[in-house]
Amino acid sequence: MAGLNGKSDTNGQGEGYITRTFIQITDEEFQLFRSFIYKNFGINLTDAKRALLMNRLQKILKQKELRSFKEYFEYVQKDQSLKELGQLIDAVSTNHTFFFREKAHFDYLTDVALPTLVPKIARTGSKDLRVWCAAASTGEEPYVIAMLLMEYLGNDYKNWSAGLLATDISSEALMTAAEGVYSDERVAQVPQKMRLTYFDKLANNEYRIKPFLRNEVLYRRFNLMNERFPFKKQFHVIFCRNVMIYFDQKTRETLVEKLYDFTAPGGYLFIGNAETLGRNQTRYSYIAPSIYQKVEK
Numbered sequence: 001m002a003g004l005n006g007k008s009d010t011n012g013q014g015e016g017y018i019t020r021t022f023i024q025i026t027d028e029e030f031q032l033f034r035s036f037i038y039k040n041f042g043i044n045l046t047d048a049k050r051a052l053l054m055n056r057l058q059k060i061l062k063q064k065e066l067r068s069f070k071e072y073f074e075y076v077q078k079d080q081s082l083k084e085l086g087q088l089i090d091a092v093s094t095n096h097t098f099f100f101r102e103k104a105h106f107d108y109l110t111d112v113a114l115p116t117l118v119p120k121i122a123r124t125g126s127k128d129l130r131v132w133c134a135a136a137s138t139g140e141e142p143y144v145i146a147m148l149l150m151e152y153l154g155n156d157y158k159n160w161s162a163g164l165l166a167t168d169i170s171s172e173a174l175m176t177a178a179e180g181v182y183s184d185e186r187v188a189q190v191p192q193k194m195r196l197t198y199f200d201k202l203a204n205n206e207y208r209i210k211p212f213l214r215n216e217v218l219y220r221r222f223n224l225m226n227e228r229f230p231f232k233k234q235f236h237v238i239f240c241r242n243v244m245i246y247f248d249q250k251t252r253e254t255l256v257e258k259l260y261d262f263t264a265p266g267g268y269l270f271i272g273n274a275e276t277l278g279r280n281q282t283r284y285s286y287i288a289p290s291i292y293q294k295v296e297k
Contacts, residue, residue, distance in 0.1 A: 023061055025054045029069035036073070041089055041169060042225045042251045056091045086221075090172040099140045099182070100189035102241065105270045106144060108291055109237070113268050114152050117236050120266065129162040130264070132235045134224060135243035136166035139177025139217070140186060143209055145239065146216045147198050165235075167222035174219050180209030224255055234264040241290075242272035256282050265296040 025033075033053060034045045045053060057072065066072045076084045100106060121129055129149070133142040142164045149162050168174050184205040187195065199207040224243070238259055244252045259269060260283050269284055269292040271277065277284060277292060284292035 021062070022058065023054075023068065025050065025069045029073065030054075032070065032073050037089075037092060040085075040225065041092075041223065042255070043092060043246045044248045044251070045092075053092065057088075060087060060091060086171045090170045093170050093173075097137050097140050097242075098186040098189065099144055101140065102273050102290075103189070105239075105241070105291065106148060108288065109145070109268075109270075110148055110152060113237060114149075117266065117268075118153070121236070127160045127162075128233075129160055129237075130233060130235045131162070131164045131237045132231075132239070132262075133164060133166040134222075134238060134240040134259070136168045136174070136177055136219065137170075138173045139166070139180060139209075139219075140182070141239060141241070142166035142177070142217045143180070143198075143213060145237075146213055147194055150213075150216075151194075163216045163218060165220065166217050167220050169221065169223050171221055174221055177217075178214070178219050180214050182207050182209075225251075229258055229262055231262055234262050234267065236264050236267045237270075238263055238267070239270045241270060242274065244271060244275050252277075253281055256284070260284060260294060263294040265294055267294050268292065269294070 030045075030050050030053070037043050037045055054069075057069065060066075061069070061072055064072070064075065066075065076088055079085065117129065121127065131145060131149070133145065136142050146164055149164075150157050153160055153162065166177065168177075181202065184207065187199065187207050190199070195207065198210055198213050200210055202208055224240075240255075240259060244255065247255065256269075256277060263269060263284075268287070271290045271292070273290050275290060277286075279286055282292070283294070285295045287293050
């Protein structure tokens with residue numbers, strides 16, 4: 001017996017013994033989720049992602065003892081706390097990364113961007129260096145940037161307001177980031193000297209970011225699809241990497257316009273290596289592959 005919209009697997013337990021019920025998603029249900037996720041999060045679920053969505057939501061349906069995807073959709077709609085909405089986006093979004101991923105960006109930050117920005121900001125007397133990681137995922141990216149800021153500014157770091165704002169749509173990813181515990185596989189690209197300075201070695205081949213570094217990163221849940229961004233000041237550096245690959249062209253262009261408005265003159269935007277901005281479709285100036293600048297007028 002398969003159950004509603006389900007398939008059963010006896011798994012060698014004898015005829016009729018159900019060990020797992022796999023719920024299929026109908027065309028109507030897929031379109032419901034597809035439209036809802038695009039409208040609220042900008043993620044474009046193509047037909048090729050149908051199986052991915054169905055597989056990732058199976059566990060949730062089983063936990064809540066729901067019999068169909070439509071029943072789950074209605075469950076999410078009725079939840080006023082938005083907790084279920086958060087669980088949905090956690091399941092849909094992909095949060096796999098590691099320290100120093102796409103290392104050329106961090107080299108450029110240290111070798112070009114900071115030597116350009118820091119003296120300019122210092123001349124204003126404010127020493128307020130504002131950096132935003134707009135798709136922080138599980139924290140590897142913002143922690144790398146925080147380390148590089150400390151390394152570059154050295155003993156003068158304490159005289160700067162140089163902390164980071166790190167945002168993501170996934171509450172689960174942000175919890176991992178705030179905890180700051182990572183496997184040795186994820187920290188493999190971190191130079192040994194930096195590991196000793198910024199990490200504590202734990203049991204089971206894990207590392208934890210030291211408190212003094214964790215305190216320099218402010219994590220907040222934020223949806224890049226929000227119509228208005230709440231920031232009071234512009235940022236000198238924005239990292240928004242490997243998130244726009246999930247958006248269609250219109251959504252990307254709208255987001256990039258918002259990012260431009262919140263980039264300080266002379267500031268930089270870093271996007272993922274697999275992402276591009278049409279040179280005639282953005283006000284940013286192209287610097288290098290996946291690196292752009294808001295040129296001062």
